[in-house]
Amino acid sequence: EAGVVQSPRYKIIEKKQPVAFWCNPISGHNTLYWYRQNLGQGPELLIRYENEEAVDDSQLPKDRFSAERLKGVDSTLKIQPAELGDSAVYLCASSSRGSGNQETQYFGPGTRLLVL
């Protein structure tokens, strides 16, 4: 079974430029998450999708960040314009329901963004 796929793996841009990340979740996983991981810290949630609906975007900086999940499968996360502080690893995860009604999230390899 293929895991969560993300592209690109690395991206270097100048500040004020736009950037986009793409995620393909594990087949059959209806829930998709975008996390941001800063250096030396754990991942922090940006947005969570149930199928094509964003059900938790309270931590997404909406002035410059946007996301979409058309057809409830692939998702894109966009930053426009990028700032120096956006340099981080952007992780996509998808989940399935396990025993005891609990979810286990499976992560992709991430996109490492460097804003110069």
Added chain:
Amino acid sequence: DQQVKQNSPSLSVQEGRISILNCDYTNSMFDYFLWYKKYPAEGPTFLISISSIKDKNEDGRFTVFLNKSAKHLSLHIVPSQPGDSAVYFCAASAGTGRRALTFGSGTRLQVQP
């Protein structure tokens, strides 16, 4: 306010010995806890989990212990192997179903051959 804390940024153990990684949490609503392992340039990989109705869960060399009264959990790896060298993240969620995870800052484990 960090709701999940891993106070040890690094840990070094000898191959064959036990590794104990610790995690504390402050949110009493957390009822599901997970450990993830992360290698450089890869995403976190799920390792083991425990529900708050249990105090121990075992999977091969990995055991997670939960002490709800102390709001503390630990991951035991025995015996430790050089391939276990990675960053380990503790994570927690509240409520059943699909919930975002709150992560600790990670502990880097180095297993010396």
